[in-house]
Amino acid sequence: MYKFLQRLLQLISELAAHKKKPECACCGRCCESFGGHLATSPRDLERWRREGRNDLLSRTNRLGWIWVDPQTKEPLERCPFILKTDEQRSVCAIQDTKPDICRDYPTLAHGRRCLSGIIF
Numbered sequence: 035m036y037k038f039l040q041r042l043l044q045l046i047s048e049l050a051a052h053k054k055k056p057e058c059a060c061c062g063r064c065c066e067s068f069g070g071h072l073a074t075s076p077r078d079l080e081r082w083r084r085e086g087r088n089d090l091l092s093r094t095n096r097l098g099w100i101w102v103d104p105q106t107k108e109p110l111e112r113c114p115f116i117l118k119t120d121e122q123r124s125v126c127a128i129q130d131t132k133p134d135i136c137r138d139y140p141t142l143a144h145g146r147r148c149l150s151g152i153i154f
């Protein structure tokens with residue numbers, strides 16, 4: 035019995051290891067929908083200061099909301115860093131230093147879902 039259970043557990047863990055996680059299709063729908071209504075984390079602000087990213091800091095309002103117009107501080111309709119590569123795909127132009135909230139997608143602010151229903 036012990037051996038049987040041991041083998042069963044081994045099979046389950048092998049199956050879990052081989053199960054391929056669905057990948058983000060980079061359709062950009064989540065960025066298009068939520069990119070204008072996000073918030074920075076203290077870590078983001080600290081990192082952008084360290085990296086000298088005044089372009090990003092100027093697009094953050096005093097409460098930490100992103101993204102805003104650098105001059106008027108009015109919220110933008112859409113994230114200014116969505117880069118469309120073709121009809122179906124988009125990439126993030128600030129991938130290396132994008133805000134934590136984008137890195138942790140889908141957060142509560144995104145309704146914890148992939149808008150295309152592909153992942154998560």
Ligand code: SF4
Nearest residue numbers: 058059061062064148
């Ligand atoms: S909506 Fe889903 S598939 Fe599309 S970019 Fe966002 S996470 Fe990826």
Ligand code: SF4
Nearest residue numbers: 065069113115126136
């Ligand atoms: S910063 Fe990048 S990941 Fe975040 S909404 Fe904009 S394009 Fe998407």
